[in-house]
Amino acid sequence: MPTRTRYDGVAIAIHWLTALAISAQLVMGWTMTSLQPGSYLQFSLYQWHKSVGITILALSILRLVWRLLHKPPPLPATMPVWEMQVAKAAHAFLYALLILLPLTGWAVVSASPLNIPTVLYGILPLPHLPVLSDLADKRAAESVLTLVHEIGGWILVILLAGHVGAALRHHFVIHDGILARMLPRFGAQG
Amino acid sequence: MNRAFAFLLLFGIQLSPSSAHAAQWLVDPAKSWLGFTGTMAKAPFDGRFQRWRAIIDFDPAHPEQGRARVTIDMASAVTGDTQKDVALPQGDWFDVKAFPEAVFEVQTFRAKATPSSYDAIATLTMRGVKMDLTTPLSIEVSGDTLRAKGYVSLLRSDFGVGQGQWTSAQWVALEVATAFEVTATRIP
Numbered sequence: 001m002p003t004r005t006r007y008d009g010v011a012i013a014i015h016w017l018t019a020l021a022i023s024a025q026l027v028m029g030w031t032m033t034s035l036q037p038g039s040y041l042q043f044s045l046y047q048w049h050k051s052v053g054i055t056i057l058a059l060s061i062l063r064l065v066w067r068l069l070h071k072p073p074p075l076p077a078t079m080p081v082w083e084m085q086v087a088k089a090a091h092a093f094l095y096a097l098l099i100l101l102p103l104t105g106w107a108v109v110s111a112s113p114l115n116i117p118t119v120l121y122g123i124l125p126l127p128h129l130p131v132l133s134d135l136a137d138k139r140a141a142e143s144v145l146t147l148v149h150e151i152g153g154w155i156l157v158i159l160l161a162g163h164v165g166a167a168l169r170h171h172f173v174i175h176d177g178i179l180a181r182m183l184p185r186f187g188a189q190g
Numbered sequence: 191m192n193r194a195f196a197f198l199l200l201f202g203i204q205l206s207p208s209s210a211h212a213a214q215w216l217v218d219p220a221k222s223w224l225g226f227t228g229t230m231a232k233a234p235f236d237g238r239f240q241r242w243r244a245i246i247d248f249d250p251a252h253p254e255q256g257r258a259r260v261t262i263d264m265a266s267a268v269t270g271d272t273q274k275d276v277a278l279p280q281g282d283w284f285d286v287k288a289f290p291e292a293v294f295e296v297q298t299f300r301a302k303a304t305p306s307s308y309d310a311i312a313t314l315t316m317r318g319v320k321m322d323l324t325t326p327l328s329i330e331v332s333g334d335t336l337r338a339k340g341y342v343s344l345l346r347s348d349f350g351v352g353q354g355q356w357t358s359a360q361w362v363a364l365e366v367a368t369a370f371e372v373t374a375t376r377i378p
Binding site: 117119 | 231232233271273354355356361
């Protein structure tokens, strides 16, 4: 079996779905926390943010399993070793955040004194995380977890800026085809 | 004469409870409902109780002797929105583990100027809190069928429905409209 030069269709689909979902999460997260509490829009945004967040968690678990079973194409040999190391570390951090951000969000919801049930997309009920939902001082736990979730969000923004910047640099400056192997090629065999 | 009158009065008083029993009604659940309308994040939503039972004693000739007792299974509230349906039975809201039932008890029906219009002088006991709740309603009796329809607004905060951060009206309005429609048949 020859070494792949491109990501496979599943990996590409999950990557771009996640990209879309994260963009939506950042916009919703920013908007909902800036609005005055009590509006229908704000309430709805929180519910959507929870649904999309858990979707990202599920997609990312699926993606990690897929990645373990399907070796991604190797980085081009023209890349300096230190760049490869930075790229690998950045990807590891991105994966970690894809899992940890939804989990901390879920933790915030579970510890919230408002005790609002999560119903994904208005259909699928998601229980609160154990322990957190039974804490004596939920308010304190919630504010700490909210801070962790928020900081995680900002770290993700910084990493994404690096991720997108690196992809564009590879494509437009180095011309090593790294971006193209993650782009869908409809009707073509990778 | 005075003695005779006193005797009659005594006799009459003794008679009246049994005459009230002459008009008892059996609720037809298929033709009756008990519902409420709340407001969450400024958006109204409807709900209803799927299980409740009522003892109704009403004679249009003597509405003041009428009585009614409605027992509501608080765990049977449904709104059609899963999120609300999961939240409602919990401790912040109806707390159905501690307070499985609410009781609406009518002590008397006060006839109003319009025909078939009454005020039910009643109490509502919910979440362990008993409050007066005079409820305007219409009651029509034709043959062996009784039809009643009523609407009353209450404050959820009076009963402790909505605890903690929900005590305020920030997310959920304190006013809750309740309404019912009952069709019952005469118990022979």
